[in-house]
Amino acid sequence: MSANAAAAGPHRRRLHRWLTAEVTTSPQQASLQRLYFGWLRFRRNPLAMIGLSILLALIVIALLAPWLAHYGSNDQDLYARLKPPSAAHWLGTDELGRDIYSRLIWGSRITLYIACLVAIIAAPVGLIVGTTSGYLGGWTDTVLMRVTDIFLSFPGLVLALAFVAALGPGIENAVIAIALTAWPPIARLARAETLTIRSSDYIAAIRIQGASPLRIIVKHVMPMCVPSVIVRITLNMAGIILTAAGLGFLGLGAQPPSPEWGAMLSTGRQYLIGAWWLAAMPGLAILLTSLAFNLFGDGLRDVLDPRTE
Amino acid sequence: MTAAAEGRSPQPRRLPPWVRAGWRVGSSIVVTLLGLLGLTFFIGRMLPIDPVIAIVGEQAEQSTYDMVYKQLGLDRPLYVQFGYFIRDMMSGNFGQALFTGNRVIDDLRRVFPATIELATFAICIGVFVGVPVGMLAAVYRGRAIDHVARMVGLIGYSSPTFWLGLMGLVIFYAALGWVGGPGRLDVYFIDVVDLVTGSVLIDSAIAGEWDVFRNAFSHIVLPGSILGFASMAYISRMTRSFMLEQLGQEYVIAARVKGLSKWRVIWRHAFRNILVQLITVIALAYAFLLEGAVLTETVFAWPGFGRYLTAGLLAGDMNAVLACTLIIGLIFVGLNLLSDLLYRLLDPRTR
Numbered sequence: 333m334s335a336n337a338a339a340a341g342p343h344r345r346r347l348h349r350w351l352t353a354e355v356t357t358s359p360q361q362a363s364l365q366r367l368y369f370g371w372l373r374f375r376r377n378p379l380a381m382i383g384l385s386i387l388l389a390l391i392v393i394a395l396l397a398p399w400l401a402h403y404g405s406n407d408q409d410l411y412a413r414l415k416p417p418s419a420a421h422w423l424g425t426d427e428l429g430r431d432i433y434s435r436l437i438w439g440s441r442i443t444l445y446i447a448c449l450v451a452i453i454a455a456p457v458g459l460i461v462g463t464t465s466g467y468l469g470g471w472t473d474t475v476l477m478r479v480t481d482i483f484l485s486f487p488g489l490v491l492a493l494a495f496v497a498a499l500g501p502g503i504e505n506a507v508i509a510i511a512l513t514a515w516p517p518i519a520r521l522a523r524a525e526t527l528t529i530r531s532s533d534y535i536a537a538i539r540i541q542g543a544s545p546l547r548i549i550v551k552h553v554m555p556m557c558v559p560s561v562i563v564r565i566t567l568n569m570a571g572i573i574l575t576a577a578g579l580g581f582l583g584l585g586a587q588p589p590s591p592e593w594g595a596m597l598s599t600g601r602q603y604l605i606g607a608w609w610l611a612a613m614p615g616l617a618i619l620l621t622s623l624a625f626n627l628f629g630d631g632l633r634d635v636l637d638p639r640t641e
Numbered sequence: 642m643t644a645a646a647e648g649r650s651p652q653p654r655r656l657p658p659w660v661r662a663g664w665r666v667g668s669s670i671v672v673t674l675l676g677l678l679g680l681t682f683f684i685g686r687m688l689p690i691d692p693v694i695a696i697v698g699e700q701a702e703q704s705t706y707d708m709v710y711k712q713l714g715l716d717r718p719l720y721v722q723f724g725y726f727i728r729d730m731m732s733g734n735f736g737q738a739l740f741t742g743n744r745v746i747d748d749l750r751r752v753f754p755a756t757i758e759l760a761t762f763a764i765c766i767g768v769f770v771g772v773p774v775g776m777l778a779a780v781y782r783g784r785a786i787d788h789v790a791r792m793v794g795l796i797g798y799s800s801p802t803f804w805l806g807l808m809g810l811v812i813f814y815a816a817l818g819w820v821g822g823p824g825r826l827d828v829y830f831i832d833v834v835d836l837v838t839g840s841v842l843i844d845s846a847i848a849g850e851w852d853v854f855r856n857a858f859s860h861i862v863l864p865g866s867i868l869g870f871a872s873m874a875y876i877s878r879m880t881r882s883f884m885l886e887q888l889g890q891e892y893v894i895a896a897r898v899k900g901l902s903k904w905r906v907i908w909r910h911a912f913r914n915i916l917v918q919l920i921t922v923i924a925l926a927y928a929f930l931l932e933g934a935v936l937t938e939t940v941f942a943w944p945g946f947g948r949y950l951t952a953g954l955l956a957g958d959m960n961a962v963l964a965c966t967l968i969i970g971l972i973f974v975g976l977n978l979l980s981d982l983l984y985r986l987l988d989p990r991t992r
Contacts, residue, residue, distance in 0.1 A: 478672060478673075478676060479676070481673060481676070482673060482676030482677060482679075482680055483680070485673060485676075485677060485970050485973050485974045485977070486677075486680075486966065486969065486970045486973060487928070487929060487931065487932035487969060487973060488932070489932050489935060489936070490931075490932060490935065490950070490965075490966055490969045490970075491966070493935070493950065493951075493954055493962070493966075494681070494684050494962055494963070494966040495684060495687075496954075497684075497953075497954045497957070497959065497962045498684045498685070498687040498959070499687065570798065570799055574799075574801050577801050578801065578803065578936050581801075581803050581936070581939075582936070582939065582951055582954070582955075583955065584954065584955075594801075597801075597803070597804060597807070600807075601807060601940075604807055604810065604811055604815075605811070605815045608808075608811045611804070611807045611808070611811075612808060612811075614804075615800075615801060615804030615805075615807070615808065618801050618804065619796070619799055619800050619801065619804070622798075622799040622800075622801075623795060623796065623799035625799075626795055626798055626799050627795070
């Protein structure tokens, strides 16, 4: 590493020295150091780096979609229906002559939108329920954990299906349904973490100083649970994407003509025998994304949880 | 909730321990059951469709509407409705399935064996491939086979089963013609064998109708393998980590030092010790198969539970959907409980 840094410019060398200093001079430096060391460990894991690269590429593709896509997501060319992959249409065209490559690129936005929205809803809910339950204990704990268990006693997809059936199909309802099934494992995890934190000395010290339970939970317990919650939601992200695609495939998530990958697969199914690329391409995109999340999540867990080594 | 709280508080001394344990397990089952019912009831109430209009239609007269409204008990308070709901569900009265015209319970009786057959086929693949692969990966840790097993497992976790199913159909059915197409049997084999056990494979074998058996096998092999792929990934991963834990123990080294062969130690000593943990993992994998079956059955037009559920969903038939959801929840809880009990029963350390 040091040779690497020496080869770089003086700024980079100074940054490296600052990030690896034995004695830190400010809290910012200390927390940045932790991040830096974590990154160094993460970088050693080639599979995790592959996952991270795919995810970064996906984000870039979603951001640059207007420039990368050759056509709009619904541009039809009825003279070029069901054409196999070629130079003009890299991944072929669908039953309305729409360019599949372009639709996949537009669809990456929808996939990321669903994944982020579910994470933004489910992670805080799980964190709040888990830490409250773990810190307060007693009746609150019994009630909250019973509710969590009941949600956990359905397979995620089936519960999401039931919620979508009640709410009606559509992408927003799919997000709500998936989020409703995604928070319980996070609550379980946050509770387990809280139970170990609760009995530590620093919590006792704050309590003696007169901090309210709310303040302790929000200011002193939750920040400690955040890393593992992030890892868990990243690992679950693969499942979330598969569930979302499954809902789209069954016609209960995003509705055609939306270029959502699951919905595209569902249409492609009707042309399966003659035009396999209609179903193959969106499925590959789903596989690649969920694989990337799994690889990235595994690497992240190795960094943040040294017990697995 | 009361039951659970009392279950945790210390009981009077005179009760023997197994009664106390039974009380705790029993009360937690009752609370979970009530929770399952409550959640499904709640989902049923979120429905934006008016259940009365779903039955009488838009053009019905006000008097008809009011009558059905009363018959459904919608004029009663919510907790009374919940009471009726519990009574109905407990007695297996899930109502009529509007999209088939049958009672939901009769439909379920018809479709369930097909799913059980598919899931059992899949779990066999998961176990008979997953366990040896996991063992090999643990024994040859860090070598090529370990990496290959891990990559295959990761792909198993990450692939959408419905997509694998479609691609399987394209390759093995349409292009190569190795396997049968969608459905359980080809048209001219349907109703040749009377279903006794509900499994076409077993029934045709008993009846000695080997043509039917071969046809049924060619239909189940693709959906079963694809469904089994995901559980194989899970089972091999768990087997690997259980085995690694055992192989690091001193008794393994001691047995090797005594001169026992490598594979004898692995199978006779280490493997026996992970059996109990493996059984719990397999029970859980079976439960997750039911989830995978929903999508796989839709792709393969398998006349089972999952296809019934999705057909009910697309028809907006809440009776069928709620019944299916509740039953899957029950099976899930049951299998979890079973794996827990087996663990206690088989592992002497938990006594």
